[in-house]
Amino acid sequence: MSSRHSRRSHGHSSGRNSRRTTQNTAQLIESLNTHRVNTLTELCRIERVAATASDEDQLAFQGPMTSAWTYYVTSNNLLSELRGLTRNYPFSSDALDDAKWRVSNDPESNRSWNYAWLVLIKMRDDQMVEAYAASEAAKPEMWGGRVPEAEEARQLAECFAWEWNEALEQMLRHWDTPPTTTGY
Incomplete structure (x- = not known):
């Protein structure tokens, strides 16, 4: 029973982490799109997160990150x-x-x-x-x-x-x- 419990816990935890990562990615992209994050330090932090994200998330970050950097310079x-x-x-x-x-x-x-x-x-x-x-x-x-x-x-x-x-x-x-x- 303990091995079944740990397997279930592990699977549940993994799903939670995946959901959390997806939510985190969505929140970061939203902050880029709305220019809530608009300092060099914060944009670089998000850029590092995007660089280590899954291939799918990297693609999702691409447009918003590019736009955020452009806005940072032009604003x-x-x-x-x-x-x-x-x-x-x-x-x-x-x-x-x-x-x-x-x-x-x-x-x-x-x-x-x-x-x-x-x-x-x-x-x-x-x-x-x-x-x-x-x-x-x-x-x-x-x-x-x-x-x-x-x-x-x-x-x-x-x-x-x-x-x-x-x-x-x-x-x-x-x-x-x-x-x-x-x-x-």
Whole structure:
């Protein structure tokens, strides 16, 4: 009787786990579709769950996950998080807009469903931070309306670039494996 009981318990438990996994998947997908989850950390957490899900659940996650990453970038949440990490030298919205444009015009952008990762990698790989830091540092509004000396602008650009690169690297640390068609 105890072996029958344990078999029944095991079967019942397995069914419960399967049902729980299905409910959990449905809840996570709903949170993606309604944008209740809209931070880099939480989206990455769900992305990791999706990566380890069954093949059927991975397919179910695909569209909502892609849409959630796109919404995260286009709703300015990516910019807000970057600026939260760059309080001394606020991250350039122009740099981010250029990176988004570059990704949308890059034939390699189909290597990932993760728009945020593609944008961050584009900024890093195209060395956009240094160019935008120099541009930002040379603006007269950074200097009370006056045109800065070349050395002043260079020093400020280094400050911008250091803080912005630190923010990019901190955000990119969320992925142990690139979220690409060859990664997860």
